[in-house]
Amino acid sequence: MKRWVIAAWLLLASTAIAASAQDAPAKPKDEDKVSNDQPDRPLQMPPASTEVKEALDDFDRFKRRSAWERALKALYTIPEDQASKFIDGENGFIIPVASKRRQLLAALAPAAQTAYRLFYDAEAQRLFKEAAGPNELKSLERIYSAYFTTSVGDNAADRLGDFYFELGHFDRAANCWLSVLRECPDTDLSRGLLGVKAGLALYRAGRRTELEQIRSELADRYSDERVSLGGQTAAPAALLGQLIESEKATVDAEQPARIAGPANLKLDTEIDADWQFKFAASVEAGMNEAELVQWESNALSAVVPSVTIDGSTLFANYLGYIIAIDTKSGKMLWRSGSFHHLEAMGNQNFAGMMDTSRFTILAAGDQIWTLGRDLKDQNFFAPFQLVCRRATSGEVVWQSHDLSDYAQLDLCGPPILAAGKLFIPAKGQGNQQNQGMPQQLVLAIQPHDGKVLWKSEIGSFRQNQMYNRWGWGGNMMTEAQPRLIYRVGAIYIETHAGVLARLDADSGALDWGYAYQTDPVQGQGRFFWNGYMQMPETPATGSAPLESGETLVVKGMQSTKLFALDPNRMKVAWERPVARSSRLLGTIGTNLIMGGDEICGLDLPNKTLQWATRVPNGCLSGRVLVRPDGLWQLTSRGIVELDPKSGEVRRIFRGKDLGTVGGDLILTDTLLLAVSNRTITAYPRRPAGPQASRGEDSNAKRLSSITGENEGIE
C-alpha cells in the first residue's frame, strides 16, 4: 500500500513540475546574439580560461553584496597571461580580458573606488615609479589596464597616450586621453590640455564626430584655460583649431596636385581596343577537340587572372604564372612560365579542390608579390606560397617556401601593403603535431626580405575547412576568403567566418573582434549523404570591409546580415538583413552599391533597397567600377553600364571580350582594362561624342579624361 502511495505522489509531483515548466514563460532566445563560446560558430577568438569567467562571476556576485575587498580580490586572481585572451563584451564585441577588467574598475561606485584605492594604490604607485626605460610602455599599459582608477591611473593614461601618439597609434592615444576625461572626474591634470591632445589624436585617427564633440566641449567648458602644446599657447579650443589647420596645410603640401579633366567614362560608341592579350589562346594552342572539351569543362578554364598595375606596367597572376605587360604598347615584358603548361592541368580534375581566388598579386615600386601554388603539386593541402620578384625582370627575390618563418603556414588571402609592411592573412595548421583545428592568423612581413615581423592569432576554426573542399564534376570549391584593410595604424581583418577583428599594425596586438551571425562558408552540405538537398549556392566573392564615413560596412560571405560598425566607439551603427549572396561594391554619396545575384542600390540613411538590376550571370564576382557617373561591370555579354541612381541599364558595350565568363574592370589614367578568363583588353578612355577620334594624334584628347587615380575598385 505504501509503495502505491509513494508512486502516486511521485507521479503527481512530476506532473506538477512538467506543468509548471510549461506554464513558465519561455525564455526568449535572442537568435541574433552571438558569443565567442558558441560551439556552432565557425571561428573562435582565443578564449579566456574558465577561471577568468569564474573570477568575473565572483566579482559580480561580491559587488552585489558590496563585499568590495573580496570582489576586487576576485578580479585580481586573473592571471596576467589571460589578460590578452578574449571574452564577450557588449554589443557583439569580443574584447580582451584586460579591457573588460578596466571597464569594470572604471564603473565602480564611489565607495568601491575608495576601497579600491586603499587596497591597490601602493602597488600602482610602485609600478608607476618603475615605468621607465625599456619597461615603460609595458608598465604603463599594465597600470592603465589593471589600476586605472588608482591615484596614478590618470597620470599613467596620459603618459601612455603620449607614448602611443609618438608611435603613431592615434586611436589608442585618443582612447587614453578620452578615458581620463570621461572616467576620472577628480584628476589633477589639465582637462583642457587633455582635450586638445585627444582632439589632435582624434583628428589624425579620422574620428571626425568625436573630434567635433571634443571641440565643442573645449569651447564650452574650458575657454578660460590657457594651455601650451607644440610651442603654441592659447585657449584649448583655439589651440586645437590652430594645430589642426597646420596639420591640414602640411598634408595638402605633401599631396601631389591632381590632374584636372572630365571624369566621365564613355562607352557610348563602339571603340576599338588599343591592344588585347589573349592568354587563353596560348593555353589552348595545340589541343585536340577532346582535350579542348576537357579543358573547357575544367574549372581552371574559367579563372580570371588577378591583375595589378604599377606605373605603366600591368602584372597578372594567372594560376601561378606571372606576366608583365607594358600598358602603353600591350607588349609582354616578361613571364615566369609558358601558359601552355596549363594544358596538362586540364586533364586533372583536382582543380575542384582548390580555391583559385587565392591567386593574387601586388606591386609597388620595383617589386611585386604574388600568392600562388604549384598546380602540378597534386597534394590537395599544399600551402600557398608568397613570392617576391623584381618588377623589371621577374627574378625571384625571396619566397616563403625558403623561409622557416612560414613553416606550417598556409597563406590564404590577398596581401596588402601599408605603413611600409606587407600584411597577409594565413592559416596555421593546428599545433606542432599538426593536430587540432587550424587558426586564422595575420602576418606582418618585411616586404624586401620576407622576414615575419609579427604573427597574430585571430582565432581557431571550429571545423577543419581543409577537409571540406571536395567537389563533384569539377565544381570549384570556395572557402572563407579573409580580407584585410588598413586604417590609421590599424589592420582590420574580415575573416568571413563570423568575426571582424582589429589589430595594431605595428605590434600585431589584437584589439577586439566583432562577432556576427554566419553560416560556415564551406560546410558538409555538398555531400549527398549529409542532407545535400539544399542546392549548393555559389557564394559571392568575399568583400573587404567598406569605409563609409567613420564606419566600416561589413558583409560576411555566408552571412545574411549587413552592418556598419563604428570601430572607434565599438558600436554597431546600424544593421539590416540582406541576401546571403550580396557583396559590397562601393558607396556613391548616400547609396551603398552591392553585388550578388543582382547589382543593388541601398539608400543608407533609410536603409531601404532602392533598386536592383540583374545583369547577365549576376555580379557574384569581378571588380566593378563604381563611380558617381556610372557603374560598369564586365559580363559575358559585354560591359554593362548602369545609372547609379536608378539602376537603369544605360548601354551594353559589347567590346572584344565576348565568349568569356566576364571578369574585372580596372580603370587607369588612360585605359579601361577588361580582364576576363580569356583575354586582357585595353580600351582607350576618351571623352564622349562621336567626334572623339582615335590614333596617335588623338592621344592628347584621350588623356584629357584622366581622373588621376584608379577609381571605384571594389
Added chain:
Amino acid sequence: MKRTLLAGAAALYFFWTSGSAQAQYFGQPMESRPPDNIEGFTVSGKARVSAKPNLVEIDLEVSASSELTADAIVKYRDARKRIHDAFAALKLKNVEVEERGLLVDQKGMMQNPYMWGGQMNTRNKTEVQLTRKLVVKASNIRELSEEAVLQLVAKLLDVAQDAGARVGAQNNFNPYYYNPWQNMNTSLVRFVLDDFDKQLEDAYEKAIADAKTRAQRLARLSKVELGPVVAVREVAIPGERPAMAEDEVPRKRLEAGKFQDIPINVDLMVRFDIRRTPDQK
C-alpha cells in the same frame, strides 16, 4: 460444437462468394483490347499531316530572394519590369510576354526524393524567394523564312539575356538524382503549333479513309460485304495532354524543339458492321 460449425459454414460461404467475385472481375474485357463478343471488322485508321509552327516561345524566369521579403519584392519588381521594358522597346507587334503564376518559396529548397517527411533546413536564416515564369511569344512566324525566324529568335534571346533574365528551362533539379522527366523539353526555344484545326480535320478525314480501305480489304478477303461504321475510338489525339494540377500550358498544342514542319498524327480504331446477305439472315 454448434458454434464451431456455424463459424465454419460462414467462412466457407465467405470464401466461396469472394472467389466468384474474383472470377467475375477477370471475366470482364480489358479496356485495351476489343471485347470478346465483337462483331464486324475493327480496324485502325492512321493519318499524318504536318504544318509549320505558327508560334515561337522562349521560357524565361525572373526570381529574386532575400531574407527581407520587402527586398525580395523590390528585386523581383525591378527584374520583371526590366524584362517587360526590354521587350516593349523592341516594338514588335507579334511579340508579347506572357506571365505565369508567381511562386513564393524558400531559396535553395527542393523536393528531396531520398528523404521522407521533409528535410532539415541547415541554414540559420530563411531567404524568401519570389519566382515567376515568363514566356516570350512571337506569333505569325509561319510566313517567315527560316533566316527571318532565326533573326527574330536571336533578337529575343539577346534581349532576354541582356535584361538579366534566366533563359530556357530552369535547372532547378537535383543533379545527383536521376529523374528522366526532368530532362524533357529542355530546349532553349520552343516552336509551337496551336492553330491546327483545319489540318486536324484533314487528318481525321484521312484516318477514316485509311480505316475504310483496310476494312474493305478484310471484307473482300473474307468474302463478305462491308457494312456501315458502328463505332469509332480515338487512340491518339494530337496535341492534347492530360490535365494536371497547376497546369499553365494550354492543353491543345503541338510543340517541337526544332524549326520544322510539326506532324499531326491521328490514330483511330474503327468498327465496321458486316452487311448480311439475305441467305445469312
